[in-house]
Amino acid sequence: xxxxxxxxxxxxxxxxxxxxxxxxxxxxxxxxxxxxxxxxxxxxxxxxxxxxxxxxxxxxxxxxxxxxxxxxxxxxxxxxxxxxxxxxxxxxxxxxxxxxxxxxxxxxxxxxxxxxxxxxxxxxxxxxxxxxxxxxxxxxxxxxxxxxxxxxxxxxxxxxxxxxxxxxxxxxxxxxxxxxxxxxxxxxxx
Amino acid sequence: xxxxxxxxxxxxxxxxxxxxxxxxxxxxxxxxxxxxxxxxxxxxxxxxxxxxxxxxxxxxxxxxxxxxxxxxxxxxxxxxxxxxxxxxxxxxxxxxxxxxxxxxxxxxxxxxxxxxxxxxxxxxxxxxxxxxxxxxxxxxxxxxxxxxxxxxxxxxxxxxxxxxxxxxxxxxxxxxxxxxxxxxxxxxxxxxxxxxxxxxxxxxxxxxxxxxxxxxxxxxxxxxxxxxxxxxxxxxxxxxxxxxxxxxxxxxxxxxxxxx
Numbered sequence: 001x002x003x004x005x006x007x008x009x010x011x012x013x014x015x016x017x018x019x020x021x022x023x024x025x026x027x028x029x030x031x032x033x034x035x036x037x038x039x040x041x042x043x044x045x046x047x048x049x050x051x052x053x054x055x056x057x058x059x060x061x062x063x064x065x066x067x068x069x070x071x072x073x074x075x076x077x078x079x080x081x082x083x084x085x086x087x088x089x090x091x092x093x094x095x096x097x098x099x100x101x102x103x104x105x106x107x108x109x110x111x112x113x114x115x116x117x118x119x120x121x122x123x124x125x126x127x128x129x130x131x132x133x134x135x136x137x138x139x140x141x142x143x144x145x146x147x148x149x150x151x152x153x154x155x156x157x158x159x160x161x162x163x164x165x166x167x168x169x170x171x172x173x174x175x176x177x178x179x180x181x182x183x184x185x186x187x188x189x190x
Numbered sequence: 191x192x193x194x195x196x197x198x199x200x201x202x203x204x205x206x207x208x209x210x211x212x213x214x215x216x217x218x219x220x221x222x223x224x225x226x227x228x229x230x231x232x233x234x235x236x237x238x239x240x241x242x243x244x245x246x247x248x249x250x251x252x253x254x255x256x257x258x259x260x261x262x263x264x265x266x267x268x269x270x271x272x273x274x275x276x277x278x279x280x281x282x283x284x285x286x287x288x289x290x291x292x293x294x295x296x297x298x299x300x301x302x303x304x305x306x307x308x309x310x311x312x313x314x315x316x317x318x319x320x321x322x323x324x325x326x327x328x329x330x331x332x333x334x335x336x337x338x339x340x341x342x343x344x345x346x347x348x349x350x351x352x353x354x355x356x357x358x359x360x361x362x363x364x365x366x367x368x369x370x371x372x373x374x375x376x377x378x379x380x381x382x383x384x385x386x387x388x389x390x391x392x393x394x395x396x397x398x399x400x401x402x403x404x405x406x407x408x409x410x411x412x413x414x415x416x417x418x419x420x421x422x423x424x425x426x427x428x429x430x431x432x433x434x435x436x437x438x439x440x441x442x443x444x445x446x447x448x449x450x
């Protein structure tokens with residue numbers, strides 16, 4: 001267990017929530033735990049940090065569930081996860097440049113014992129994961145929300161809390177950077 | 191590049207993302223037909239977007255995390271034992287289709303275990319059934335019948351459901367948080383399964399009244415480890431994908447704290 005920073009706390013978040021609210025929360029919000037975890041993994045680039053933050057975020061979401069009316073529950077949860085990630089990073093003052101994700105993928109790629117095609121595909125993925133991990137955080141999150149979570153510009157704008165125009169320009173710049181990184185990687189490999 | 195093309199850049203992304211209003215989309219497409227630079231830009235965006243969509247991993251939240259969250263959420267009523275009961279009953283109904291897929295996995299795992307357990311002869315079926323039960327418990331919604339991190343909610347839940355009151359030591363401070371309990375059916379009898387977590391790993395501790403005295407056993411298959419011991423006429427089995435030393439540590443802690 002991580003040190004007692006309040007994120008991993010296991011105490012019941014709400015003393016007395018109505019059973020029907022809890023059931024609704026389970027029905028509407030809990031199906032999106034994989035998405036929540038995926039976003040946290042990409043933002044924090046650490047699986048253990050991501051687990052702690054997602055647990056904290058979901059319990060926060062439960063506490064604030066009364067404030068959720070209608071709309072997309074997934075985007076609503078992702079916004080809370082994203083905010084919890086940022087709070088966590090501020091508290092720990094890190095945006096680690098260590099890129100443990102890239103290291104992991106390297107290990108996987110070098111284990112490649114399958115066909116050449118499979119090995120090439122694996123190393124392309126490794127390159128992609130590294131390139132995404134190396135993006136500045138504000139670019140990385142829009143790439144993940146758009147390409148992995150398939151959110152619309154409007155939803156990304158809600159999750160990140162910036163105007164749609166900003167989403168559009170960040171996404172465009174993030175993709176140009178990825179294109180350059182992938183192109184450079186391919187040249188290196190070739 | 192003309193001023194016009196510089197303006198196109200984020201618009202090309204919006205085009206690829208189907209985010210442009212029809213009128214603007216028509217204009218941009220008409221421009222791209224005439225502009226080599228923008229056509230090349232469009233191709234690059236399409237390529238990088240496809241590469242990201244196809245190549246980036248969609249992670250799955252670990253079962254232990256899901257179980258921890260479910261336990262905390264269902265505990266939010268302030269909760270009597272029935273609180274943990276109901277959500278799982280619902281999720282079970284949703285999960286029957288997944289069970290079919292699980293069956294394939296279990297069949298594969300069981301046959302592999304056959305080899306691992308052959309040297310133990312007659313006990314093979316118990317071990318393969320335990321492994322099947324463990325794998326089944328990892329399917330969404332199957333880990334716990336009573337989801338709780340509180341031993342005083344988990345232990346009483348078995349009252350009236352089993353003849354035996356299972357051992358439920360609190361190992362939280364030792365890095366093995368309690369996730370809940372489950373009623374299961376192994377080797378022709380109802381058994382208690384008490385569920386602990388270790389990082390992203392799940393440990394199922396099965397117990398039932400011992401029918402014969404045997405020396406402790408251990409088996410391994412498909413990356414799962416299992417160990418058996420007996421104490422006070424109860425037979426215990428711990429099953430997990432934890433590595434052997436950590437499973438041993440867990441069992442030592444379990445026995446130290448519970449005195450079993």
